[in-house]
Amino acid sequence: MSSIPPQRNTYSNVIEMEMSENEEVRIEIPDNNSTDNAIVVREWEGCLKGNAVTKRSQRRIERVPPLIFKCEKGKRNQECYEPAVVSxxxxxxxxxxLAQxxxxxxxxxxxxxxxxxxxxMGDLYNKVFEVVEEARNCYIxxxxxxxxxEEFARMMLRxxxxxxxxxxxxxxAKNKVLLNNEYLGALGFANVVRDIFLLENQIPFVxxxxxxxxxxPADNKGGEDILNRFFNYxxxxxxxxxxxxxxxxxxPLHLLELYRSYFISLKVSLGLGSTHSSKWPRKWKKVTESSEDYNYVKRNRSFASVTELKAKGIFLKRICNESSNEDIKFLSHFCYGExxxxxxxxxxxxxxxxxxxxxxEMCAHNPNDFRVSTYIRVMKSLxxxxxxxxxxxxxxxxxxxLGRDEEVVKMYDEIDVPAVNLYMFNQLRKEIEHHCSSKYKTWAAELITGYFSSPWKTVALLVASAILFTSFLQTYFTIRPLPDDSNADMIKLLRHCVYSKQPPTKLA
Known part of the structure; x- marks a missing residue:
């Protein structure tokens, strides 16, 4: 068989294939390609651990990955990816x-x-036309x-x-918001927010x-302010x-990417807030962790819900400083967890x-740390x-x-999370499981939740304890009564204490 000349193209990561007469296949990968692959791997590893990722190529406003619609939940949620009011x-x-x-x-x-x-109006159009080519490159x-x-610039401007x-x-909170109700109706106005944050409905942020x-024009402070207020809304x-x-x-590439970066901040150390000291031998713990690192099912399994955690002595607490860049934090104390x-x-x-x-986060060419997916996965467990x-x-x-609490449960149940940051999720899960496995902490939690969860339960416990103690004394002295002369000795002692007390000195 004659040798087939290798095909070449203009890309730097060329893979050359040559087939010899004995039909042995040899794949030659240039050194620069292996270097690029190593850089990509290092970037992804750093990204999963919370490091910033260098943008290596021109990213685009992607369409929803088709694989999302392959699962049953993806099929049911297909309308959530399509605009309802505005394109x-x-x-x-x-x-x-969407003509209205x-x-x-x-x-x-x-x-x-x-x-x-x-x-x-000409000034607005000319300003947009200056970045029309850059805006074109943002789409697939x-x-x-x-x-x-000209047509594309007018579409971007509108x-x-x-x-x-x-x-x-x-x-x-301007009065002009009434224009939305007048031309779109109350129902249409209510759906504009969701349409603005659809993946396939994005405008290049440029x-x-x-x-x-x-x-x-004054340093764009007003633009920063309205975005801040809208995201907080x-x-x-x-x-x-x-x-x-x-x-x-x-x-950012678009508004959805900017809001995602503002929405949640999961630190890599979100599971390292515990103050306990491990009781397991260091060697045994090291073997266990290394075996879990390669077991996807163990690392991705759910943990207990809110009510189950409460029964184990883990109580909820709201993070007061919402700008602290820590949106989920677990602390294990002496006899309870937070x-x-x-x-x-x-x-x-x-x-x-x-x-x-x-x-x-599931799209290609968007290296990230799956922060939103991890947060929603935590909420689905809770x-x-x-x-x-x-x-x-x-x-x-x-x-x-949403009216009823059941609707919130239904919402989280219908959201499918194909992938999470296992490094972050696994840290939180292991810290919670380690706290729940401690016997004395769970016993203390049962005592707190069973008898000290409200003032009335505490009072009832004290009254019951007092009744039990007096009943014990009555039974004890019934079985072993005091001698008769002891009563006389006690009366003498009391009289001595009364008469030995000095009267208060009267001032003239």
Whole structure:
């Protein structure tokens, strides 16, 4: 057999294949390719441990991975990835069922222009046209080929102004928010938030940035403020200014990526807040941990729910400092444990937003540490029944507007989490399991939860103890009564104490 010449292309990571006459296959990988692969592996390892990842190539606004729809939950949740009111960007553009919002975009465009000082419509268009090529490159290949630069710039301008006008109305509680109800209706207005955070409905942040700079020319402080207030509205259900900076020199690809980075901050050491000292031999512990490192089922298994943890002496506590960059923290004390969680609001749009953030983390070319997936996986373990939601509500950790607590349980149950950061999740799970395996801690927890969980139970315990003690004394002295002369001796002692007491000195 004649040798087949190796095929070459313009990529640097060329794989050369040569087939000899005895049909032996030889694969030659150049040294530079192995170096690139090693860099990728090191980046992913560092990413899973919480380190920053260097952007190696041009990332794109991806579509939802098709594998998500292969599972049963993915099929049922398919509508959570599709816009219900408004299309943003080229992926769902010109859909007939979304035509009403296209007319409203022209109104929001004019309202946004009026809010800018001494800015004409031409100024807005020219500013967007300056970044039109960069914005095109943010979408997957072929998705923008049907638009000229002028058409694409006009689409970006309308969509971006719609998003920014809506965010500013919510953040500043302006009366112009009534325009949304007038043209979209109350139901349509309620679904705009979910449409803004759909993975396939994203506007390149570079377009939003140039328009924010026109709207707030003074160092863009106002743009930072409205984004901060809008994200806090989604997180906590309140339009407040606080927490960490939204941008903080970040260069996000789109709004969903920016909100994801603001939504949750899981530290690599989230499971290392325990203060206990291990009672197991160091050698035995090392073998156990190394065996679990390669067992996916053991590392990914769930832990107890909120009510089960409470029975084991692990109590909930809300993290007061919501800008501390620690949204989940576990502390094991002498006779009880504390699971600290940050406050979160749950609404009718939360499920779709969660699913799209998970879909973003599942996309290729998006190296990340699966922070949102890990957080939701923790919540799925904690919330399995109505009483779990009640405990979270009572501690002001979970606020929801779904009506019944069962709806929150249903929401978490319907969210599928294909992958998590096992390094982070496994740390938290092992610390909780280690606390629960301690006998004296669980016995102390049973005593606390059974007899000291309320003032009335404590009073009842003290009264019962007093009755039991007096009954014991009565029984004891019935069996072994005191001698008769002992009573006389006691009376003499009392009289001696009374008469030996000096009377108080009278002042003249």
């Amino acid at each position: 943003l960007g080229p992926y769902h553009h010109n859909q007939t069922e 919002a296209e007319k409203y975009k022209l109104i929001t465009l004019e309202e946004f222009r009026l809010s800018c000082t001494k800015i004409t 290949d072929g998705s923008t080929d049907g638009y000229t630069d 969509d971006a102004c719609f998003v920014l006008f809506f965010i500013e109305c919510i953040s500043c 377009v939003l940035k140039v328009l924010l700079e026109l709207r707030f 989604l997180n906590y259900g309140e339009v407040i200014t606080g927490g960490e900076k939204v941008l903080d020199h970040k260069q 699971l600290e969680l940050v406050r979160r609001a749950v609404s009718s749009n939360t499920k779709a937003i969660y699913l799209n953030m998970i879909a973003y 919330v399995i029944q109505r009483d779990d939601v009640k405990e979270l509500r009572n501690h002001n950790i979970l606020l929801h507007s």
